[in-house]
Amino acid sequence: MSATAFDAIIIGSGQAGNPLATALADAGRRVVLIEENHLGGSCINYGCAPTKTLISTAERLHQLRTAATVAAPEVPNAASLRVDMAAAVARKDVVVRAMRNGTRTNLTKEHDHITVLGGHAAFTGPRTLHVALADGTTQDLTAPLVFINTGTRPAVPNVAGLAEASYLTTTELLDLQELPEHLLILGGGYIGMEFSQMFRRFGSRVTVVEAGMQLLEHEDDDACRGLQEALSQEGIEFVMGAHAHRVSRGADGQLTLSAHTSQGERRLRGTHLLVATGRQPNSDKLGLGYAGIKTDEQGYILVNNNLQTNVRGVYALGDIHPGSQFTHLAYDDYRIVRDALLHGRKRSARQRPLPYVVFTDPPMARIGLSEGQAQEQNVPYRVATMPVRTIGRAQHTSESRGFWKVLVGNDDRLLGATLLGPEAGEIMAILEVAMAGRLKYQQLQDMIFAHPTWAEGLNNVFRDLKRGGR
Incomplete structure (x- = not known):
């Protein structure tokens, strides 16, 4: 035919x-x-649409749960609120x-x-x-x-017993009708981070098992530490440097994940296992x-x-x-x-910026070079880091976790930025536009931003630029 x-x-x-x-x-x-x-x-x-919708649900639940910090102390049972999983889905x-x-x-x-x-x-x-x-x-x-x-599609690691243990990928987890009592997450990348906080805020106990010694392997150490600290404060447990080698499910329905660590063998028990080890x-x-x-x-x-x-x-x-x-x-x-x-216009797919956001709370955003990449590529740079807590808007909202880090080249133009804090993605977009327009950092430093906004922090973040490098 x-x-x-x-x-x-x-x-x-x-x-x-x-x-x-x-x-x-x-x-x-x-x-x-x-x-x-x-x-x-x-x-x-x-991907984006269902996960960010559920993250929004988790954020609203977290706001209700923590309402006592700004509302009358007699808010009934706020601390014990849990998600209606079927309604959220x-x-x-x-x-x-x-x-x-x-x-x-x-x-x-x-x-x-x-x-x-x-x-x-x-x-x-x-x-x-x-x-x-x-x-x-x-x-x-x-x-x-x-x-x-x-x-x-999700990549599934070669771990003994994993297939027989009824693991979940993010696709299945998005349709789960009942809240996991204890969710084990294999993988500490951005997918694992978003789901860990989401389900912790839903009311699950959550343990993240990561083979590396830091989360988000392509990010700077300070950003990874800051994000891990923020998530740990919400009760998420991290087992780092853990190489999973066996998964089993007992007669009681409980899962056991066995992993080799530098401190010896660890056996982690949970009710559900999310595999988030890449694609x-x-x-x-x-x-x-x-x-x-x-x-x-x-x-x-x-x-x-x-x-x-x-x-x-x-x-x-x-x-x-x-x-x-x-x-x-x-x-x-x-x-x-x-x-x-x-249209007869050619543009290389290799020559374009890479902005992205990890939608945790606080979110992490990056554009251009990280400090580690600048060092690996021997790019001369100056760097400044500013705690989010010093921004006026942070003091008004009590959202003070995180920092902004900016890299500037010898020509005073931006090389990149790593932002951990509220509205990180929106501030990153401002920096991306400045990079596209080849603005010098002094133009952002002296720009009039409305008060009190998060963007106002751009007046101050470049204040203490220091020569960077190994």
């Missing part, structure tokens, strides 16, 4: 694939988008469904040139695919342009070999600066190619490809 021809095939309905489908359709191209699971990709279905589901339905409407009802297929696609040649549809039928497709946007690419069932598409050792699809694979006409967008995995970068992948194909 001959293949149906389109102008473009997009595999995966993520934050790069969806807007690209729309842009190509608006330009008159006939586009087919194939999605094996839910429309919207990881961000809408099991139901609220999350409403948000996710609305976003998912909005995606479908945008792709199907508003664009005649877009065909959406539900099913699994695999290459049969460089630019031909076989699609096994959800209704049991199949289709063969071909196009001169193919875009792979299939994302990642792996959804490239293993795409038939990449039939197309001759190259990957790295982990299965990530190799691309050049323009997000093109080694096969002409085939691109890889979002988390499926090597690099940092963030929704905003995936969306920028779309813009890079859109501008190159439709």
Whole structure:
């Protein structure tokens, strides 16, 4: 049977694939988008949208629980408040469904040139695919342009007994209807941190087990220590330098996680286990070999600066190619490809800033170089660190945990910043704009910010710049 021809095939309905489908359709191209699971990709279905919705629920619960610090002391039973897990998940589901339905409407009802297929696609040649549809039928497709946007899934470590112990990934944990009594979290990355605080504030006992000696392995030591201290103050237990080697579940339903540590063998017991040890690419069932598409050792699809694979006409967008995995970068992948194909403007995917936020309380945000990266790259820098508690807004709100750290180059322009504290992501955005505009730090130092705002701290953070380095 001959293949149906389109102008473009997009595999995966993520934050790069969806807007690209729309842009190509608006330009008159006939586009087919194939999605094996839910429309919207990881961000809408099991990433940003559901997790941040639940984090917001946990934050409100925490505010109620701590209301006695600012309200009358007779607030009844505030300290013992626990989440209604089913209600919290139901609220999350409403948000996710609305976003998912909005995606479908945008792709199907508003664009005649877009065909959406539900099913699994695999290459049969460089630019031909076989699609096994959800209704049991199949289709063969071909196009001169193919875009792979299939994302990642949780990586599961090789730990004895783990599969038999009924562990959870973040996807399953987001749908849990009952609150875990004691949640063990394997992994101290940003996903583990966000879920640890979320479930602690819901009312669970939480223990984080991390193989390294610090959380968030790519961040500076001071930021990792500050975040760990803040989370520990809320009752989260950390077991660092712990290499898990066995998981078992007893007759009573309790889990036991055994780990080697520098202090000897540790056996940690809990009711639920979240595996948060990273992600792996959804490239293993795409038939990449039939197309001759190259990957790295982990299965990530190799691309050049323009997000093109080694096969002409085939691109890889979002988390499926090597690099940092963030929704905003995936969306920028779309813009890079859109501008190159439709507007004749080329921009390298290697030459762009990397802003990101860990949505804990206090949040941690970073843009540009960390101090450790500046040292590793032998970049001359000056550094200043300011405690959040010195900002007027912190004194008004009693939100005083954390610090701001800024790096400045020899030309007085910003190299990067690490922020731990309230509204860290919003302050980071100001610094990113300053970096994009190549402002010198003195311009921020002397800028008039409204009083009393968090941004006002930018007048003072550069005050004590000191030469940095090893």
